[in-house]
Amino acid sequence: MTMGQRHMAGDRGWSSDRRGQEESKPLLERLQEMLGALPGIGPKSAERIAHHLLAASREEVFELADALRAVKEKLKRCSRCCVPTEAETCFTCLDTLRDSGLLCVVEQPRDQAAFERMGTYRGLYHILHGRLSPLEGVGPEKLTIDQLITRLRGGEIREVILATNPTLEGDGTSLYIAGLLGHMNVRITRLARGIPAGSVLEFANSQMLADAMDGRNTF
Ligand SMILES: [Zn+2]
Numbered sequence: 001m002t003m004g005q006r007h008m009a010g011d012r013g014w015s016s017d018r019r020g021q022e023e024s025k026p027l028l029e030r031l032q033e034m035l036g037a038l039p040g041i042g043p044k045s046a047e048r049i050a051h052h053l054l055a056a057s058r059e060e061v062f063e064l065a066d067a068l069r070a071v072k073e074k075l076k077r078c079s080r081c082c083v084p085t086e087a088e089t090c091f092t093c094l095d096t097l098r099d100s101g102l103l104c105v106v107e108q109p110r111d112q113a114a115f116e117r118m119g120t121y122r123g124l125y126h127i128l129h130g131r132l133s134p135l136e137g138v139g140p141e142k143l144t145i146d147q148l149i150t151r152l153r154g155g156e157i158r159e160v161i162l163a164t165n166p167t168l169e170g171d172g173t174s175l176y177i178a179g180l181l182g183h184m185n186v187r188i189t190r191l192a193r194g195i196p197a198g199s200v201l202e203f204a205n206s207q208m209l210a211d212a213m214d215g216r217n218t219f
Contacts (some may be wrong), residue, residue, distance in 0.1 A: 028054070045094075080151065082127040082144045083109050092125060099123045101158040104143040105148065106175065107131050107165055111201045114164070118209045126151065131164055145177060161216060162190040166197050178219045188219040192211055 025033070036046035053061050067105055072160035078084070078090040085091075092098070092112075106112050112125045123216025128143045151157065162177060178188050192215030195204050204212075 016137070020126060022184060045055045077127075077129075081111060081125050083125065086137070097122070098131075100156055102161070103157045103159070104149075104161045104163050105174075107162050107170065107202070108202075111163065111165075114201050114204065114209060115213075118206045118213070120210060120215060123159075126165070128173065130168075132176055133169050142177065143173075149176070149180060152181065152186060157186055159187040159189060160215075162188065162219060163201070165191065165200050166191070166195055167200070174219070188215045190219050191216050 016116050032043070032046045032050045032054070035041055035049050036043050038046075040174075041049070047059035053064075074086055075084040076086075077089050078085045078093055080093040081090060083090050083092070103124045103126055104112075104115060104121065104123055105128060106115070107128050107130060109127055112127060112201045115121050126148050128145070128146065128148075129137055130143050132138060132140065134144070152160070160177075160181060162174040175192055178190075181188055191212040194208050194215060195201070201209070
């Protein structure tokens with residue numbers, strides 16, 4: 001596991017050091033600990049899921065295991081927007097009804113999903129796959145900023161909406177990208193403050209996201 005992958009796994013994630021220790025533990029305990037390391041799943045839920053899997057049929061559990069394996073083996077990043085996809089280019093990028101001059105830059109695929117649930121944005125996206133975090137060793141090279149610049153050099157994009165999370169690191173990431181794009185012939189906007197500072201996009205409701213998109217300002 002590389003340092004980057006280790007970072008992506010998070011503090012509660014499955015580091016290779018930890019996995020070595022885990023292998024000597026009883027299977028059920030190991031499964032519960034791995035489930036408990038997933039976001040949003042506490043020890044009680046992990047225990048419940050582990051016992052549910054134990055009681056489920058072989059077919060059900062193997063289907064779940066196959067789906068988990070397929071996610072890592074078959075999904076790759078879209079050649080344009082970097083969203084995880086099975087094809088070379090994702091459905092969103094290939095959608096000719098979308099405004100190809102409008103590009104919304106988000107931190108994670110789940111942020112794009114939040115905008116799609118909003119249902120009123122008809123432009124394209126670019127997924128950064130993170131945000132700049134000097135304290136955690138996440139520099140520009142760990143994000144898809146190079147791909148974003150290459151995409152903008154194509155000349156079709158007229159507006160870039162910087163839609164990183166309204167946090168210290170999200171704001172810093174937008175500021176950094178705006179600096180890089182300053183000399184390009186493209187309008188740079190960012191979301192209005194319709195979303196409380198310190199929260200994250202994926203938990204905002206559709207109206208809050210719609211307000212923030214409507215009230216966006218030039219960076
Ligand atoms: Zn795409």
